[in-house]
Amino acid sequence: MKLSDYGTFPASIPVIAEDELFLYPFMISPLFLSDENNIEAATRAIEESTLVIVCPTKPSKEGERKFESLYDAGVVGSIMRKVALPDGRVKVLFQGLARAKVSSKVEDNPLVVNVDIIEATNVDSLKIDAILEIVREKVRTLSSVSNYFPPDLLRTIEENHDHNRIIDLICSTIKLKKDQAYGLFVESNTEKRFLDLIEHLIDEIEANKLQKEIRSKVHTHIEQVNKEYFLKEQLKQIQKELGSDTSRDEEMDEYRNKLAAKKDKMSEEAYKEVNKQIERFSRMHPDSSDASMTQTYLDWVLSIPFGEESKRALKISDVENQLDKDHFSLEKPKERVAEFFAVKELMELRGVKGNSGAILCFSGPPGVGKTSLANSIAKALKRPLVRIALGGLEDVNELRGHRRTYVGAMPGRITQGLIDAKKMNPVIVLDEIDKVSKTGRGDPTAALLEILDPEQNKEFRDYYLNFNIDLTKVIFIATANDVGRIPAPLRDRMEFITISSYTPQEKFEIALRYLIPQELKKHGLKKSEVSISNPALKELIHSYTREAGVRNLRRRIANMCRKVAREVLEKPEITKVSLTLKNLKDYFDKTVFEIEKTTKVPVVGVVNGLAWTAVGGDVLKIESIRIKGKGTMQLTGSLGEVMKESARIAFSVVKTLIDTKKLKIDVKNIPLTLKEREDAANVDASEVYKRYDLHVHVPDGATPKDGPSAGIAMVSAISSILSSRKIRSEIAMTGEVSLSGDVLPIGGLREKLIAAHKAGMSKVLIPLKNLERDLEDIPKEVRDSLEIIGVSRVEEVLDYILV
Structure with missing residues (x-):
């Protein structure tokens, strides 16, 4: 098929825009069309038996189909075949016939343009032939350093005499940018086309020479590396066969040297165990599972800092200064800590060996400074601090270490703490010791007995290490929120320093x-x-x-x-x-519920009780009412068993007070029949608790409440409601009551009095024994703002509070 078969040029023909390929005449190429304009242009060309021009798109306008986005030159040719593909695209087989230049646009959708054929200008044939030989020489050179030209193509270039056809063949083979290809494509002067092509060929030759040189160097390097690796592996195998693996020997020598350096600082038992494992490891096959386990053991055990200690001399003044610098108030705790370290310093000065006494345990509510006190102690002593969180600890092996027969075995937390501290005398803080759990995997508190007992921890045995470690140089400090949750044997090993609420x-x-x-x-x-x-x-x-x-x-x-x-x-x-x-x-977002201020107005049946909670003291309003009934009592407010018992004891005590006429009852307050009222003088006062049902309630029923310190408050509330006498609302009270009416001592007095101070109370009734024993622990500002009265009998309480 020839160009002359389609009429004369210039002519108006449809345009197919091509994004990727730069086509040349005499090429038969498949084109995959997805753009609607391209498909419509191909369809029109087939239906009208016309030519099409395939124009490449400019790099910056890729994907667009506007006239301005196309180069103004392309290949005029015919569509030999058109096939619709399943994915919606259309495949056409295009045969190029000639180079053409676009002169103007005729219409859109599809794009139709006026084109004219690019004719080669007449040139000196002798000069062109000479240039052609240079081009062929450059092509041969390029083919020797690249794989651009297959033998058939080289033969075609050598034998063909159509100058522009040779240029098109070479341009379609080498890698040219679109702008470079366009410049060669639209040029009509054959001589200039050849000269420009020679420049591009020279650039390609240099680039390919450089690439070939780099590839050669990389290949040589890889071959050298592979050769060295192969030789080293061969050498290893030969050494293994001869029994002279030097890397294995070096490893064993390293372990022996580490052990020799620590020999004088570790116990004889520990030295024998580690030495035995090194010798055992030397006889094992390096790829066996036992070898891996033993090597892990040696790495752990040789990391223990045997004999390494902080050399700073212990000075009580440093501890006191650091505690005063980091903490305000807390006089009692700081004084006890100072005494603890004063004993240690004195023993060091006088050369007395042995442990200086019990383990310190800071107890108190959250946020009062228990852990920060331990941090200050470590800072003052210039010793590393190791914190071991015991909250939720269930497995005893976490402390004692796992036996080496188990997969993933490792030393216990105490040993790991020494390794991390790199000293044998760090400060180890056992945080939340009251939250250790006992399960089927052992009782961690039993392991803590050995760790914390000064008489036993000099020979603490870690199951993983299989020898004893001396923990006497370690300063253990425990922290706890609730001392009552710590088992009694463990409590016996510790001395508790209570850190109470802040005012x-x-x-x-x-x-x-x-x-x-x-x-x-x-x-x-x-x-x-x-x-x-x-x-x-x-x-x-x-x-x-x-x-x-x-x-x-x-x-x-x-x-x-x-x-x-x-x-x-x-x-x-x-x-x-x-x-x-x-x-x-x-x-600040919003206020929180705080202790309610007292109202100074006396009320019947409502009394201010004082309670201890995990977040400090609180004032509990205990309310009571009476209902006609048969003498029963109902308790509400999410009360625990101890508080329910206190209420029942209080009811019995009040009944006794009424029976013995120590609590006077006005007959008018007793629901009597008409006949009984006529003979009121003979009505027994006990009828008041026989003919009324009592309901005692402690508000905030969603919060569980329990404890033995609400006895006298219960007595006061029941006495008030049965006698119809008002209770002074500016008085608060705390104390347990016995069945005989004695006021018994209670705990948590500091927190309770602080709560009374916050609530604006003027008087507080407390057990007399607490007044004699605990008043010095109360902050001065609280003592100054409250009139604190000690009582020993419930009769005294009623004298103070009933109006």
Whole structure:
């Protein structure tokens, strides 16, 4: 098929836009069309038996089908075949006939343009032939350094005499950019086309030479590496066959040298065990599972810092200074810690060997500074701190280590702590010792007995190590929230230092001295950028936190710092943010439920009891009412068994007081018949508790309440409702009552009195024995604000509270 079969040019023909290929005349190429305009152009060409021009798209306009996005030149040719594919595309077989240039657009959809054939201009044939020989020489050179030209194509280039056909063949073979290919394509001067092609061929030759050189170097390097690896593997196998594996010997020598360096510092038992395992390991096949297990054991055991200790001399003054620097108040705990280390320092000075006494255990509510006290001790002694969290620990092997026969066996946490500390005398904090669980996998508290007993821990045995370790140089400090949950044998090994609730004034000082400066630093704020007034800080402590410690107070201050940091960034004109009572609500979400202030108005049947909770003290309103009935009593308010017993004992005590006429009952308060009222003088006072049913309730029923300290409060509430006498609402009380009417001592007095202080009480009734024994533990500001009265009998209580 020839160009002359389709008429003369210039002519208007459809356009097929091609994104990827740059076609040349005399090429028969399959084209896959997905664009609707291209498919319509191909369809029109077949239906009207016309030619089409395939124009490449410009690189920056790839994918577009506008006239401006196409090069103004392409290959004119015919569509030999058209096939629809299952995926919606159309495959056409295109035969190129001649180069053509686009002159103008005729119409869109499909795109039709005016084209004219690019004719080669007449040139000097001798000069062209000479240039052609140079081109053929460059092609031969390029084919020697690349795989662009197969033999058939080289033969065609050598034997063909159509100059432009040779140029098209070479251009379609070498890698040209679209702009370069376009420049060669539209050029009509054959001589210039050849000269431009020679430049591109020279560039390709240089590029391919460089690539070939790099590939050769890489290949040589890979061959060398493979050769070395192969020779090394051969050498290893030969050495194994001869029994002279040097790497294995080096490894064994390293283990022996490590053991020799530690020999003088470790016990004879430990040395024998480790040496036995090294010799055993040397006889094992390196690929066996036992060898891997033994090697892991040796790595662990030779990491233990035998004989390595912190050399800093123990000074009690350093401990005291560090505790005073890091903690406000806590005089009693700090004094006991100082005494503990004073004994240790004295023993060191006088050369007395042995352990200095019990293990310290800080007990108290969350957030009061138990763990931070241990951190301060480690800082003062310049010893590494190891924290072992015991909360939820169930498996005894976590402490003692797993036996080496188990898969994944490893030393216990105590041994791992020594390895991490790299010293044999660190400070080890056993956190949450009251939350250790006993399960079918053993009782971890039994293992703790050996660890914490000064008489036993000098020979603590780790199951994984299979020899004893001396823990006498370790300073163990435990922390607990509830001492009652610790088993009695373990409690016997420890000395408890109780850290109680902070008073509002103590919280104020802690916030001012520690919390606010620390949080400002953490949040990138300067002291000059934030100020909080004293009344605002006191209101924050009183209305926005409810806790024994200061952890939530720290969170609230951190929340404030985040808001201030955002304000500083968003409003650069603000140089200082001041928090006062007026704008406090802008920085804090909402107040929390706090102890309600007392109302000073006497009420019948309502008494203020004091209770101890995990978050400090609280004031419990105990309410009672009477209903006509048969003398029964109903208790509500989610009370525990102990409080229910207290209520029943209190009811019996009040009955006794009524029977013995120590609690006077007005006959008017007894529901009598008409006949009984006529003879009221002969009505027994006991009828008051026989003809009424009592209902005693402690509000906030969703919170479980239990404990032995509500006895006298129950007596007061029942006495008030039966005698119809009002109770002074500015008085609070705590104390257990016996069946004979004695007031028994209670615990948690500090927290309870702090709660009474917060509630604005003026008087507090406490057991007389507590007044004699525990009053010195109460903060001075609380003692000054309350009239604390000791009582020993319930009659005294009723004299104070009944109006």
